[in-house]
Amino acid sequence: MAIALGPNQYGKAETRVVRIDRDSPVHRITDLNVSTSLSGDLIDTHLTGDNAKVLPTDTQKNTVYAFAREGIGEIEAFALRLARHFVDTQEPIHRARIRVEQYAWQRIGDAPHSFARGEAAVRTTTVTYDGTNTHVVSGVEGLVVLNSTDSEFWGFPRDEYTTLGETQDRILATAVNAHWRHGTHSEDWGASYAQARQALLDAFVGTYSYSLQQTLYAMGQQVLERQPTLAEIRLSLPNKHHFVMDLEPFGLTNPGEVFHADDRPYGLIQGTVQRDGFPSAEDAW
Template sequence: MAVVLGPNRYGKAETRVVRITRDGGVHHLKDCNVSVSLSGDMGAVHRVGDNAAVLPTDSQKNTVFAFARKYGIAEIEEFALLLARHFVDSQPTIHHARVEVEEYFWDRVRTEGATDQGQHSFVRSGREIRTCVVHHDGPSSQATIVSGLKGLTVLNSTGSEFHGFIEDEYTTLRPTRDRVLATDVNAAWRHRGEHEDFGTSYERARRALLDAFAGTHSLSLQQTLYAMGGQVLEACAEICEIHLAMPNKHHFTVDLEPFGLDNPQEVFFAADRPYGLIEGAVLTDDAPDAGFAWE
């Protein structure tokens, strides 16, 4: 039996970088978490510990900070693409770069009576986390850009049903024609090319997700997932595929009869676990093959 090296990669995970751009007295804030993974001619380092092909992970971290200073951070997809191209194009032993960026939103603080209200004061936003993953194989190939979001928490207080499912000897769940539907939307969508307006595209995709969630009378979370993915693809011609992972954040009606009270679907217990997890992909029929695992 022969032992061989399988797929491998290495990198610097979760470099937190905050970039403040000072436009006179008005400041702009970008708060990001950057993870880099590189792969290539790494056989010797694994087999005999020869580090000649290895770009240290500390150098990768320093590159993130240096690029934030040199180029700023506008759209996270553009920043990830800069980094991915640099690592592959500057190092002959590096053949593939994966750069993942999370962006955390901040809102300006608005204070009464202040002449410079909100110019340099911020409060962490309650919005979702914006994400992107860029894969790059070198100058002769087109980078693959996947944008997305995590933790977009949504809830419909009515307009959701669940019935007609399999019932076996272990089923206790009752069919319902009216329930609370709540979830944390985690979505990743693949762009057709490299040169879109990523900021506008993000807001358009986010709006389509919200519109479909609110506008779909749901018979299952699967149906809602499909409707949300489809609406993104219809609204955004630059997107060819979207993956969605949506936990079912169960809300159970509380029995108040022991206290002499009725409960006409007004008081609920929000259970955080265990929870149903619904996942799926929606894509156009002409979506090109990505050629890599989503992760």
Template sequence: MTDLTGAIVLGEHQYGKAENRVVRIYRDTPRHEIRDVSVSTCLRGDFSAAHLAGDQSSVLPTDTQKQTAYSYAKEKGLDSIEEYGLTLARHFVDDVAPVVGARIEIEEYAWQRAVVDGAEHDHTWVRKGEEVRTAAITVDADGTWVVGGLKDLVILKSTGSEFFGFLKDEYTILEETHDRVMATSLVVQWRFVTTDVDWNSVYAGIKEQIVATFATVHSLALQQTLYEIGKAILERYPVLAEVRLSAPNKHHFAHDLARFGVENDNEVFHAADRPYGLIQATVQRSDAPDPGPAWSAYAGWLS
């Protein structure tokens, strides 16, 4: 066994306040508006004295970061999570001397208006069960990076999907199919090359494109579908450099009804949640600029 004798030193480090739940109600008119987000702030710089000697003189408390996130929801507004995140990140980098970089990660939870007597109610909502919108903003001395996204977009189509011609060995028992249910819970993230963006409009358009491509592409593999989704997004939005996609294959197996003398022509399925195939891909432009720290996450940094 080889013994290591090199000096012990502090490596990369960062700190912040994770998962601040901020709800902003706009009450300027009788018809209120709601934004519901989880905000994680992360500061980067030389905070070695805190680690090595317990010296907090360069440390902006995580509680201060939390209070800033809440106050900025009123002071600066929360119209889009991308713009809100940019404002927070720029504040920490520009106004807090020891901070040389900031990472803001945000999830947004959607609400829809309650319908009362056939009309949308002005100040009551019901939680929507669709996807969670996400954003990750990084600001440092070298630039600004914005990654938009969504997660938990559960989507299924009952036909228009095949899986055949795959590699087989002595452990392969999976049967080929030319007509299967394809279902997944999509995570999609996209990297912008500019901050001059109508954030809410682009988000709505990307979600629309994801759903339309999933529905209309006759899929020979989930991998193919992911590529076509990424390609369609990039074709539609020149402000994007790359798209990253992750899709667990939510398997639906035709249940054996023959033992009961009942025909099952792809009509009754067992939905299996584990184990599952996990398909991931990046679709990018050949001239995409270097991502820098765009994908250097705070949440899950050590995973």
């Protein structure tokens, strides 16, 4: 039985880079976590240890910092620059995948150079380039949202292990992890991200939910409806359960006002909403 090397890649994971733009008295901060991954004609290093075609991961890290010195801009554009550089300048490298996470900072009042760490939600992008084809996936992770009512859950099957009661009024909370693939490149990555993020929030607010699955589809549908150039969106929604506390042992009533927020175990709802007319691109993810 023959043994052969299968798919492989290598790179530098989680290069932390912070850039301060000082071109005006009011500074701007960009805080990124960048991971690079390269693949191509790399069989020699695996089979014989010959590193003649292996661009060091330390070089990849240094490239991130050098490119940041030239300016970062929108994270999608920054990732595109990096991906094209690695493939176009290294003949053995046939594909580059760049993942970028951006952490938000907010200015403290009117202070020109003082900042506080912003919301927990993280803006992301993953760019894949193979010398010909380019795929751009944008996203947001950890966007925590909650509806205090307008959510029900009932009509599910029951068996000998089912103890969950049906409810016509519950808290619905989740931490949205959403990633959307661009069918064509945006002229304004920042505006596209802001529009997609707002569509997610608007759909969450505007959907009377009978299941988190229904809410997931509504969120994905609204993102695609607002941006015709997006091909698909993938969502992963952990159900952040809130259970009504029994206060009767203390002689108190609890008309749906006091809850225990349980962090695990949790339901995990995942799904993809797609638009017809765009080719599939599993390699983009």
